[in-house]
Amino acid sequence: MYEFTYHRPGSIADAVKLLAGDPDARPMSGGMTLIPTLKQRLARPTSVVDLSGIAELKGITVSGGTVKIGGMTTHAAVATSAEVQKAIPALAKLAAHIGDNQVRNRGTIGGSVANHDPAADYPGALLGLGATVHTDKRTIAADDFFTGMFSTALNPGEIVTAVSFPVPEKAAYAKFPNPASRYAMVGVFVAKGPSGVRVAVTGAGADGAFRHKAMEEALATKWSASALEGITTPQDTLNGDIHASKEYRAHLIGVMARRALAAAG
Amino acid sequence: MGFEGIGASVKRREDLRFLSGRGNYTDDINRPGQLHAVIVRSPHPHARITAIDTAAARAAPGVAAVFVGEDMAAENIGGLPCGWQVKNKDGSPMAEPPHPVLAIGKVRHVGDPVAVVIAETKAQARDAAELVSVTYEELKGAPTLEAALKPGAPAVHDDVPGNVCYDWHLGDKDATDAAFAGAHKVARLELVNNRLIPNAMEPRAAVGEYDTMSGEYTLYTTSQNPHVIRLLMGAFVLHIPEHKLRVVAPDVGGGFGSKIYHYAEEAIVTWASAKVKRPVKWTAERTESFMSDAHGRDHVTVAEMAMDANGKFLGLRVRTLANMGAYLSTFAPCVPTYLYATLLAGTYTTPAIYAEVKAVFTNSVPVDAYRGAGRPEATFLLERLVDQCAIEMGLDRVEIRKRNFIPSSAFPYQTPVALQYDSGDYGATLEACLKAADWAGFEARRAEAKARGKLRGIGISTYLEACGIAPSAVVGSLGARAGLYEVANIRVNPTGSITVFTGTHSHGQGHETTFAQLMADKFGIPMDQIEIVHGDTARIPFGMGTYGSRSLAVGGSAMVKAADKIIAKGKKIAAHLLEADAADIEFKDGRFQVAGTDRAKALAEISLTAYVPHNYPIEELEPGLEETAFYDPKNFTFPGGCHIAEVEIDPDTGVTHVVNFTAVDDVGRVINPMIVEGQIQGGVAQGIGQALLETCVYDEDGQLISGSMMDYTMPRADDLPNISVGTAITLCTHNPLGVKGCGEVGAIGSPPAVIGAVVDALKDHGVRHIDMPATPQKVWGIINANRPRMAAE
Amino acid sequence: MPRVSLTVNGKPVSAEVEDRTLLVELLRETLRLTGTHVGCDTSQCGACVVHVNGDSIKSCTLLARQAEGAEVVTIEGLAAADGTLHPMQEAFREYHALQCGFCTPGMVMSAIDLVKKNPQGLSEQEIREGLEGNLCRCTGYHNIVKAIDAAQQVMHGKVKELPRAAAE
Structure with missing residues (x-):
């Protein structure tokens, strides 16, 4: 790691101030991606602003058909939350399978969505459920939030304070992990509810998570695995690597979609 | 002997410290005044170094020194030596280009060390390492066998034409050709043995220290064989006489072969510690391990088996290309030759065998022995080829093996490829394994899996290995530049406790327990009276270390030999004390007894007498009770057995799970069944890893794509099944313990069983062989490309 | 240099660290608790796992300063005072x-x-x-x-x- 200055502000206002005053400062939530990046010297921030001291960023509330999760809420907290398990079991289950136990104990939803790793799980849930991202300045619809691989609609210094999810009627997530890293090589989130019928794909897209319009249209007509028959995924916008070619990823999107649908019931 | 002796599953005595965080690994060692070294490595697969500017690094905070290859060359520091010379078909020696400690003039693989930066803290050394400015003129790289052998391929070494290290052969070509000429049928197979990255969990580390008063050097290093490192580094690289060089290998966190070799970093920290007159420590980051630990395997082979009308093997022809990487690692040349082609008879009576092996330099990390070393490659080839033979002949895979087994009455059995097997009973391990795995009931399990939408397959391997390495004269005649005996020194202390100094090294094998059991059994005293010492050239007379499943067969035999000397001397002392003839003294259960009487002296009484020789035959016998033995094995040992794997494939995704794995191995006499079982399970895990998960990938330019655990698939707990291990033993006939070795059998026997199972599961998809690893992508590709033929077709 | 204070294996400790110091470096190098190991640099291997405030975490992926005020338990702190193993x-x-x-x-x-x-x-x-x-x-x-x-x-x-x- 290069040298940097560590800050641990106690409020969103203080964090914003620290980040605004220094374009090379980086916010850190769980640090599960940032710290490995720093260790490999792939980033050289002047300062790291640790958001873990900000109490208002933590916690889960369920009301009025919405699950709202504070940006600094860990994956473990989401996975084990009785309220999330009841309201959106697919979301709790997704959180329970992000990384490993140690990652889940530190990694947060805010960090995950702000980073938009193309192999992360949460972006699939946000798009699949039609979530809303809350920042210190505004709210952003998930559909407008993810703008490309490792790229989001966040402005420099803007902090994800929470994500709210409308409670769906049915939802499930199926993941095919990369055999080595165990990140999502293909993850498909299907949902039916207040945001309509949605199919979101993570892990596979060259530009990050995306919605699968052809599958959405088919499922909107008929919510059944049979509706997915014959639907293929164009390969030109997919990732290919040593573990999975574009062709294989395209195929797995179909398989995971069917499995998610079966799980969603 | 009772509970603690041979055959008892004694709990390991080393566990308490490992479980309490009190292990002492190299990176745990911190010497007073220690500096930290960071190696600057080549980012290019192949390039000329046109300039290195170290001024900025030297000026950086905390930096004590920066050294490059020319600094070492200026002091006449030698290159890293190769310990084995293989000869070409025409008798000329292999190409043996220099292997500089730090690159001089050219870099030949990603990770090739170019400079070392030494600073007060590791962070400072890393900061300064980025300031070393190396100007490269990039050259085209040839990282793979195919690329390096193409006409006009880039020359990895300017003076090695065609990149061929050697072109070697073994066996009788004419007899083999004749066998093929008269064959009823021939089975043919082309296969790849995938390149692996060892990934012992402890990254390599080294601490060098120089005592300016005595002129003595000490190297603490993650090694499987500290005496070998002392010999190679002292004599060939740094020119330090052995009495001024101590090498300590403390607790070592796994080796699997990768920590046998003498590595550049060991020489760098040792040499640099004298330059800067302070201890220098280097610890690899895992990313460095990927690009600097010797890799394993990497063969491309064409093999053919000639058969008669009954499916009896008549002749075997093998052509193999073996990747050496950019330089010759310590034992690299012997791996695809004498540890490989000599195994091609396997458990079968094939009368004529001819193997040709071409070893090739490439722009990749050096390749050397990795768990099994040559023998997994031979076994994979042979067992996969035997499965093809079964297909060609329309015979069952078990039946064709039985027809070709060397019968248990045929030992000692001389193979056509140099080895003479001493003992074995391949039918017995086969039958026991078939039973344990319920081979006969498999089709019902296949049908049940099919009902669940899964493709289930079963695979078998009836393998053999040669280990217990090795008779010195034999290996010397084959090009080894070392003897491969082992050394034990046994010190019976005055009050009767025993310290055993062994030249082998334990890095997970549990020697402190097994050897103590062995000695407890031999001396008839409790284990807690016995201490096993290894890993320090200052304490142990000499030794060749641990690899090739040799520690018990060779090192244990040396202990037995030294113990026999102790007992012989003890008898003389006892005879004096008991006023009897030494020939009448029997040693049993820790007591020297006059035969047929109740007159006896305990070992502790004898040892006390030996060290306090007031009443002692001082004219005929020296005081003291300490003996050293060098044991040179008479032959290799030949463990073998049967492995059966059952897999289930998800046809939608291509994911393969090993659902059952059964091994029945003949490892000779078992000292500690618990440890043996653990060794075999660990070996099988690495074999399953090779078969399904692991592979090293270079891109066409020579960049390492699978350069971290994010891309190289390390087997995790949920990738592996329970591994059922049984033994059905025959004794080794030529060592005093009857032991054969168990460290490598798991990794040798399992890959063909797993791939055989995958192929069996996919038998309706038109495949006869799948190269390793059978990844989901590859398996799905096969399923997708070869939909099962309909019955009507 | 900044100072970090925390509890390790039940004992309060305080040490000067760089902001970039990892918890595992504090444990191994400053506190000489070398039972916690480093086996990789991509947070994959888990040789460095310790407990922080009751949760298992990878100490190679946490800055020492993030552990300010935390209760850390390492392998050395598991056995009872009389040596009885967990x-x-x-x-x-x-x-x-x-x-x-x-x-x-x-x-x-x-x-x-x-x-x-x-x-x-x-x-x-x-x-x-x-x-x-x-x-x-x-x-x-x-x-x-x-x-x-x-x-x-x-x-x-x-x-x-x-x-x-x-x-x-």
Whole structure:
């Protein structure tokens, strides 16, 4: 790691101030991606602003058909939350399978969505459920939030304070992990509810998570695995690597979609 | 002997410290005044170094020194030596280009060390390492066998034409050709043995220290064989006489072969510690391990088996290309030759065998022995080829093996490829394994899996290995530049406790327990009276270390030999004390007894007498009770057995799970069944890893794509099944313990069983062989490309 | 340099660190608690797992300053003052769940957290999945899974004494 200055502000206002005053400062939530990046010297921030001291960023509330999760809420907290398990079991289950136990104990939803790793799980849930991202300045619809691989609609210094999810009627997530890293090589989130019928794909897209319009249209007509028959995924916008070619990823999107649908019931 | 002796599953005595965080690994060692070294490595697969500017690094905070290859060359520091010379078909020696400690003039693989930066803290050394400015003129790289052998391929070494290290052969070509000429049928197979990255969990580390008063050097290093490192580094690289060089290998966190070799970093920290007159420590980051630990395997082979009308093997022809990487690692040349082609008879009576092996330099990390070393490659080839033979002949895979087994009455059995097997009973391990795995009931399990939408397959391997390495004269005649005996020194202390100094090294094998059991059994005293010492050239007379499943067969035999000397001397002392003839003294259960009487002296009484020789035959016998033995094995040992794997494939995704794995191995006499079982399970895990998960990938330019655990698939707990291990033993006939070795059998026997199972599961998809690893992508590709033929077709 | 104060194995400690110092560096280099190991640089291997405020975390992926005020437990802090091993340590020994010992501290710390967080008990498959963050290259995991299964019975009070491994 290069040298940097560590800050641990106690409020969103203080964090914003620290980040605004220094374009090379980086916010850190769980640090599960940032710290490995720093260790490999792939980033050289002047300062790291640790958001873990900000109490208002933590916690889960369920009301009025919405699950709202504070940006600094860990994956473990989401996975084990009785309220999330009841309201959106697919979301709790997704959180329970992000990384490993140690990652889940530190990694947060805010960090995950702000980073938009193309192999992360949460972006699939946000798009699949039609979530809303809350920042210190505004709210952003998930559909407008993810703008490309490792790229989001966040402005420099803007902090994800929470994500709210409308409670769906049915939802499930199926993941095919990369055999080595165990990140999502293909993850498909299907949902039916207040945001309509949605199919979101993570892990596979060259530009990050995306919605699968052809599958959405088919499922909107008929919510059944049979509706997915014959639907293929164009390969030109997919990732290919040593573990999975574009062709294989395209195929797995179909398989995971069917499995998610079966799980969603 | 009772509970603690041979055959008892004694709990390991080393566990308490490992479980309490009190292990002492190299990176745990911190010497007073220690500096930290960071190696600057080549980012290019192949390039000329046109300039290195170290001024900025030297000026950086905390930096004590920066050294490059020319600094070492200026002091006449030698290159890293190769310990084995293989000869070409025409008798000329292999190409043996220099292997500089730090690159001089050219870099030949990603990770090739170019400079070392030494600073007060590791962070400072890393900061300064980025300031070393190396100007490269990039050259085209040839990282793979195919690329390096193409006409006009880039020359990895300017003076090695065609990149061929050697072109070697073994066996009788004419007899083999004749066998093929008269064959009823021939089975043919082309296969790849995938390149692996060892990934012992402890990254390599080294601490060098120089005592300016005595002129003595000490190297603490993650090694499987500290005496070998002392010999190679002292004599060939740094020119330090052995009495001024101590090498300590403390607790070592796994080796699997990768920590046998003498590595550049060991020489760098040792040499640099004298330059800067302070201890220098280097610890690899895992990313460095990927690009600097010797890799394993990497063969491309064409093999053919000639058969008669009954499916009896008549002749075997093998052509193999073996990747050496950019330089010759310590034992690299012997791996695809004498540890490989000599195994091609396997458990079968094939009368004529001819193997040709071409070893090739490439722009990749050096390749050397990795768990099994040559023998997994031979076994994979042979067992996969035997499965093809079964297909060609329309015979069952078990039946064709039985027809070709060397019968248990045929030992000692001389193979056509140099080895003479001493003992074995391949039918017995086969039958026991078939039973344990319920081979006969498999089709019902296949049908049940099919009902669940899964493709289930079963695979078998009836393998053999040669280990217990090795008779010195034999290996010397084959090009080894070392003897491969082992050394034990046994010190019976005055009050009767025993310290055993062994030249082998334990890095997970549990020697402190097994050897103590062995000695407890031999001396008839409790284990807690016995201490096993290894890993320090200052304490142990000499030794060749641990690899090739040799520690018990060779090192244990040396202990037995030294113990026999102790007992012989003890008898003389006892005879004096008991006023009897030494020939009448029997040693049993820790007591020297006059035969047929109740007159006896305990070992502790004898040892006390030996060290306090007031009443002692001082004219005929020296005081003291300490003996050293060098044991040179008479032959290799030949463990073998049967492995059966059952897999289930998800046809939608291509994911393969090993659902059952059964091994029945003949490892000779078992000292500690618990440890043996653990060794075999660990070996099988690495074999399953090779078969399904692991592979090293270079891109066409020579960049390492699978350069971290994010891309190289390390087997995790949920990738592996329970591994059922049984033994059905025959004794080794030529060592005093009857032991054969168990460290490598798991990794040798399992890959063909797993791939055989995958192929069996996919038998309706038109495949006869799948190269390793059978990844989901590859398996799905096969399923997708070869939909099962309909019955009507 | 900034100072960080925390509790390690029940004892308050305070040390000067750089802002970029990792918790594992503080433990190993400053506090000389070398039982916690570093086996990779991509947060994959789990040799560095310790408990922070009761949760297993990878100490290679946490800045020392993030542990300000935290309760940290390492492998050195598991055994009782009289040397009695934690049931998980004892189970690893009984079931031969370690060979070279390098992954062992992290494996044990992960296993304890896994068992504690699953009072309902874990199946063999759940144990295997729960070890996703820990790599072992020696054992093939077979005996690790057996050890954790035995230890959970003691930790959940199902049995008083650790079930013994089958005798050969």
